[in-house]
Amino acid sequence: MPSPKLAPLELTAEERRVLRGWVRRRKTAQVLAIRSRIILACAQGGTVTAVAEELGVSRDMVSKWRRRFLEHRLEGLVDEPRPGRPRTVGDDQVEQVVVKTLESAPPKGDTHWSTRSMAKATGMSQTTVSRIWRAFGLKPHQVETWKLSADPQFIDKVRDIVGLYLDPPERALVLCVDEKSQMQAIDRTAPILPVLPTTPARMSHDYVRHGTTSLFAALELSSGAVIAEHHRRHRHQEFLKFLKTIDKAVPADLDLHLVCDNYATHKTEAVHKWLLRHPRFHLHFTPTSASWLNLVERWFAELTSRKLRRSAHRSVAALEKDVRAWIKEWNADPKPFVWTKTADEILDSLAAYCRRINDSGH
Incomplete structure (x- = not known):
């Protein structure tokens, strides 16, 4: 059977400018640069096969990004967020750990909270407590010394x-x-x-x-x-x-x-x-x-x-x-x-x- 006729791909002046910029920019990710080349070549009237041969990519790749561009325009060339594991720790739990670290006395007469004692107190894992502390820059195990001068001529000196x-x-x-x-x-x-x-x-x-x-x-x-x-x-x-x-x-x-x-x-x-x-x-x-x-x-x-x-x-x-x-x-x-x-x-x-x-x- 003959291949279905492709929908025409036409670019606005602004889209062409952005695509050429993505191709020329040295810091553009290579995957985005090749997708931009595909769209520019297709816009010049090239067939899927011709564009694939010219750029050294597969026909499926050309078809995919041509279709994505027609559906979503420039935004379609950017990777969509990948599905991942759903978040298991809510904002309330994060707040609980932070507030407890800053405002509550450690258990058993300890001088400071540890990941183990905080995990036991909150019902979370040590890894989760450690991640929360890192995110908020909390380091209960560290202590620094300081001293303010009591010199009555401090300002003048x-x-x-x-x-x-x-x-x-x-x-x-x-x-x-x-x-x-x-x-x-x-x-x-x-x-x-x-x-x-x-x-x-x-x-x-x-x-x-x-x-x-x-x-x-x-x-x-x-x-x-x-x-x-x-x-x-x-x-x-x-x-x-x-x-x-x-x-x-x-x-x-x-x-x-x-x-x-x-x-x-x-x-x-x-x-x-x-x-x-x-x-x-x-x-x-x-x-x-x-x-x-x-x-x-x-x-x-x-x-x-x-x-x-x-x-x-x-x-x-x-x-x-x-x-x-x-x-x-x-x-x-x-x-x-x-x-x-x-x-x-x-x-x-x-x-x-x-x-x-x-x-x-x-």
Whole structure:
């Protein structure tokens, strides 16, 4: 029998524009691009067989998408939602888990809910509870620490230090100064095993201590370069020696603005007298319990993650030599840490956080 006569396929100017766009777009899914080519070829008068041969697809495929286009136009070329398993957990059950997690005390005197205890309390599976928690970003098993500064001059000190970061004085260097004390020379009881395909590097759990050292560091705000030296003790005498090191390292025609914390060694009478004799030094103290304002802490984090955490040293001297070599490499291509938040943004953020924790009833 002869094939039934096909219904004519005609395109509007807008449909032709959209189809050509789907064909040309690099990010279009390939299945949608080939369907668009089929419709464009059919619209030029090509038969099912001719279009199938031209595009290298089956006749059934051409017939299917030609028919779908005639029935639903452009929307017919997009895959329809596939049937799947019907939803078994309703909105009320989801709300029950979320509210219980946030507002109800855990059972049996536990400090927090687990998937097992929540599943038992709600009659759901652990998998369902876990999916709901992930969807709402709930992590009852995790806890973070926080501390707000009680410094009566907190606002003034924040404005002072952030002002230095965002608008440094002319003909001056801003140095973020602190000590990384109690750096331990640690040696593992067995050699560290290197990383392998599918296997991370491995080190023994136990270790041997070989003494400690303190690293005094001054991070230059503008360049990211670091002035540093080791001392075996952590007293005002060592801090004075480090101030003298800074004095020698920086050209005499530049003022020095040092951002420091409130450690007692920074405020002794001996330090105060030395600063009076060296008026180009200006100390700016961070608020108490606000070490995050001192950018050298960010550099200490780099030192820890990139050098100290996975190193092994059999003596303090070996540790100090290794750290000095790492600092030399850092200073060969330093990277400054750019402060972006204004003092007002910081204070507004802290105020919002205080309101939130007060509203929570804690």
